Amino acid sequence: xxxxxxxxxxxxxxxxxxxxxxxxxxxxxxxxxxxxxxxxxxxxxxxxxxxxxxxxxxxxxxxxxxxxxxxxxxxxxxxxxxxxxxxxxxxxxxxxxxxxxxxxxxxxxxxxxxxxxxxxxxxxxxxxxxxxxxxxxxxxxxxxxxxxxxxxxxxxxxxxxxxxxxxxxxxxxxxxxxxxxxxxxxxxxxxxxxxxxxxxxxxxxxxxxxxxxxxxxxxxxxxxxxxxxxxxxxxxxxxxxxxxxxxxxxxxxxxxxxxxxxxxxxxxxxxxxxxxxxxxxxxxxxxxxxxxxxxxxxxxxxxxxxxxxxxxxxxxxxxxxxxxxxxxxxxxxxxxxxxxxxxxxxxxxxxxxxxxxxxxxxxxxxxxxxxxxxxxxxxxxxxxxxxxxxxxxxxxxxxxxxxxxxxxxxxxxxxxxxxxxxxxxxxxxxxxxxxxxxxxxxxxxxxxxxxxxxxxxxxxxxxxxxxxxxxxxxxxxxxxxxxxxxxxxxxxxxxxxxxxxxxxxxxxxxxxxxxxxxxxxxxxxxxxxxxxxxxxxxxxxxxxxxxxxxxxxxxxxxxxxxxxxxxxxxxxxxxxxxxxxx
DNA sequence: GCTTTGTGCCAC
DNA sequence: AAACGTGGCACAAAGC
Numbered sequence: 315x316x317x318x319x320x321x322x323x324x325x326x327x328x329x330x331x332x333x334x335x336x337x338x339x340x341x342x343x344x345x346x347x348x349x350x351x352x353x354x355x356x357x358x359x360x361x362x363x364x365x366x367x368x369x370x371x372x373x374x375x376x377x378x379x380x381x382x383x384x385x386x387x388x389x390x391x392x393x394x395x396x397x398x399x400x401x402x403x404x405x406x407x408x409x410x411x412x413x414x415x416x417x418x419x420x421x422x423x424x425x426x427x428x429x430x431x432x433x434x435x436x437x438x439x440x441x442x443x444x445x446x447x448x449x450x451x452x453x454x455x456x457x458x459x460x461x462x463x464x465x466x467x468x469x470x471x472x473x474x475x476x477x478x479x480x481x482x483x484x485x486x487x488x489x490x491x492x493x494x495x496x497x498x499x500x501x502x503x504x505x506x507x508x509x510x511x512x513x514x515x516x517x518x519x520x521x522x523x524x525x526x527x528x529x530x531x532x533x534x535x536x537x538x539x540x541x542x543x544x545x546x547x548x549x550x551x552x553x554x555x556x557x558x559x560x561x562x563x564x565x566x567x568x569x570x571x572x573x574x575x576x577x578x579x580x581x582x583x584x585x586x587x588x589x590x591x592x593x594x595x596x597x598x599x600x601x602x603x604x605x606x607x608x609x610x611x612x613x614x615x616x617x618x619x620x621x622x623x624x625x626x627x628x629x630x631x632x633x634x635x636x637x638x639x640x641x642x643x644x645x646x647x648x649x650x651x652x653x654x655x656x657x658x659x660x661x662x663x664x665x666x667x668x669x670x671x672x673x674x675x676x677x678x679x680x681x682x683x684x685x686x687x688x689x690x691x692x693x694x695x696x697x698x699x700x701x702x703x704x705x706x707x708x709x710x711x712x713x714x715x716x717x718x719x720x721x722x723x724x725x726x727x728x729x730x731x732x733x734x735x736x737x738x739x740x741x742x743x744x745x746x747x748x749x750x751x752x753x754x755x756x757x758x759x760x761x762x763x764x765x766x767x768x769x770x771x772x773x774x775x776x777x778x779x780x781x782x783x784x785x786x787x788x789x790x791x792x793x794x795x796x797x798x799x800x801x802x803x804x805x806x807x808x809x810x811x812x813x814x815x816x817x818x819x820x821x822x823x824x825x826x827x828x829x830x831x832x833x834x835x836x837x838x839x840x841x842x843x844x845x846x847x848x849x850x851x852x853x854x855x856x857x858x859x860x861x862x863x864x865x866x867x868x869x870x871x872x873x874x875x876x877x878x879x880x881x882x883x884x885x886x887x888x889x890x891x892x893x894x895x896x
Numbered sequence: 897g898c899t900t901t902g903t904g905c906c907a908c
Numbered sequence: 909a910a911a912c913g914t915g916g917c918a919c920a921a922a923g924c
Contacts, residue, residue: 551920552903568909570904593905596918621914625908632916635907660908708912715912794913798908844908844914 385830
């Protein structure tokens with residue numbers, strides 16, 4: 315059952331207030347109870363053990379980090395902010411009171427940051443002068459009413475066109491919020507010394523502040539010499555560099571890597587190397603290390619549902635774009651291993667399942683799905699199968715991808731038909747939904763303006779083609795939305811299952827640490843990127859953990875797609891360093 | 897001086 | 909100078 319957590323304006327914690335079916339014992343008489351914030355972890359731990367409730371709160375990051383800090387892990391949650399966002403847009407709940415109500419504070423809530431508690435925010439020094447009006451305290455009416463919101467959400471789900479799927483989606487989204495907070499708490503093991511060695515090997519030793527590393531300096535000189543440019547030429551200035559290149563007759567219109575690679579000129583090699591190393595230095599160099607790695611852990615802020623499709627985004631340190639070149643610095647603690655697992659060809663498999671395309675699922679039944687497509691005779695090569703499938707899911711219209719599309723459409727009419735339908739719906743301005751019912755946003759101003767101006771009397775030349783182009787672009791978005799979004803749902807289920815299974819393994823025999831460890835004394839998730847997870851585990855449990863991660867993938871497929879014969883094979887490796895995997 | 901925009905590359 | 913989806917981020921240049 316749901317157990318609500320809320321705060322009074324004075325900061326005291328209210329437990330179970332207004333919860334429908336409040337469990338006996340939450341408060342003295344089965345109703346609301348007031349808890350001193352300092353006692354919250356202990357109180358939550360007791361209730362978790364006794365009643366195993368679904369902890370229901372406005373935003374997981376407002377509550378869970380402090381509980382984790384107090385050594386308390388919870389099993390289930392309901393994140394009202396995340397659920398609200400889903401239900402407001404979902405086609406399945408379009409007629410509900412929740413979806414038809416005017417926008418409320420729930421619609422304007424920004425995700426809280428796990429590293430920043432509300433108390434920190436309140437205590438933060440306020441920039442105010444004598445002339446500034448004091449910041450007004452939030453009016454009572456603006457305070458989100460958690461009990462009313464929960465009731466509205468449960469009502470919307472119950473009256474929806476597919477209550478089971480939506481309930482599942484909300485549970486998965488909330489489980490994701492728990493995972494995200496726990497991964498932030500645990501951090502990704504990061505060897506600063508190894509990272510520094512990686513940088514030093516290719517850039518030279520860390521330079522003085524404000525100076526280029528030696529290798530970059532040498533390359534800059536080489537670029538200047540090759541271009542016959544003065545020492546004042548700054549290779550970081552695009553206009554200056556392009557001008558110097560034009561003067562030297564290089565013939566490049568931009569500084570993009572792919573374009574430079576097409577050019578035959580002696581400056582290309584040193585310039586490409588410069589750009590490559592410059593990127594490493596600025597994006598993941600020593601400054602990055604100083605800023606984001608603390609005490610052997612990299613902590614980012616995972617933003618659950620940060621992408622419209624339901625994928626996560628992250629803020630801080632570019633966690634979801636960690637370049638391969640620094641992944642060697644991600645290393646397990648002594649006596650531990652990293653179990654790295656990624657789902658092979660996740661999106662095409664998801665597409666096959668949601669379209670109930672048995673032929674396509676069959677192509678993925680033995681292992682590599684692209685090889686399976688080749689084996690079925692649809693296309694000649696793995697590479698062609700891959701670019702063809704990606705083109706189908708992205709809406710590619712050119713090149714090899716477009717060329718094989720007709721053959722894929724003949725071999726897999728159901729799957730290809732589904733993404734085509736999604737594209738057509740988007741072009742018309744309609745919305746599409748994922749397998750569990752997350753719905754795409756309606757098209758925005760650009761689409762509407764383009765379509766209406768094409769219909770105007772005396773429409774400008776090009777208005778019609780502009781309208782078509784905008785419509786197609788939105789069609790590519792909706793086409794991709796259904797696949798990417800459903801893949802994100804699979805990933806949420808996968809992680810929720812992994813989380814539960816790892817917890818069930820029980821604590822390691824390791825001696826208790828000084829700080830309370832809510833879960834880091836047993837195998838735990840430390841990283842996630844769309845279709846890939848990393849588990850930090852005691853070395854002795856490597857095989858057990860690998861098996862659980864595989865079992866979780868099967869479970870996720872079964873929970874989402876039932877008996878439909880689609881497989882979700884993984885690549886799994888237990889390694890010391892992240893870059894040892896594959 | 898500040899913020900916004902453009903460029904380009906990284907990840908899936 | 910992108911084709912073909914979703915993002916984050918750093919830097920220089922442009923705008924205010």
